[in-house]
Amino acid sequence: MNPDQPASRDPRHTLQVHVRPLSTDRHLATVVGDLDLHTASRLADALQPLVLTGGHSLLVDLSDVTFLDSTGLTCLIAVYRTARSTGARVALIAPSARVRRMLALTGTDQVLHSYATLDSVPD
Template sequence: MHTASRLTDVLQPLLRISSHSALADLSGVTFLDSTGLTCLIAAYRTARHTGAGLVLIAPSERVRHMLALTGTDQVLHSYPAVDAVPDGLPDHF
């Protein structure tokens, strides 16, 4: 809740001006509440609107669990590390 606005401040401008993918490193995130989830969903929607992509990198087990519980993992794809992200990201990003 306390850091979601900072994430929004960084992600939204990147996704609004770029048709490239943004990689969000979540390796340091130990807890994801509804505020953080809303931030990620809003970023995903912006990315879809502009043709950009959003990929989550190294989410913790707790974060992955929250994404799975809400079904968000079905639209926000994650990878264990940057080098695990495929060269050609899927079209539905």
């Protein structure tokens, strides 16, 4: 890494979040990159508003997440807690192997439900 290059341009600190509506009360957020200390706030900023309205469903595609640390995990849990308090629903779609491992190691997989594909999520 070039020391003159800002940290935000460091490829290890990149995260892309693309949100698209699937219906009036259901959104899909596709997350790409590392979900860590440097990027978790970006994900929170994108997802929290979507679960503030009760009755909505948020599906979070984690298939292209290459790294997940405790800060990223805390972000996902915070989104889940907000959803639970408002009556919204959060489900994870196709978590990558690294993400599945972290979810299993921490027991978070018992709280945040995961589905192999978008089509396998119940309505």
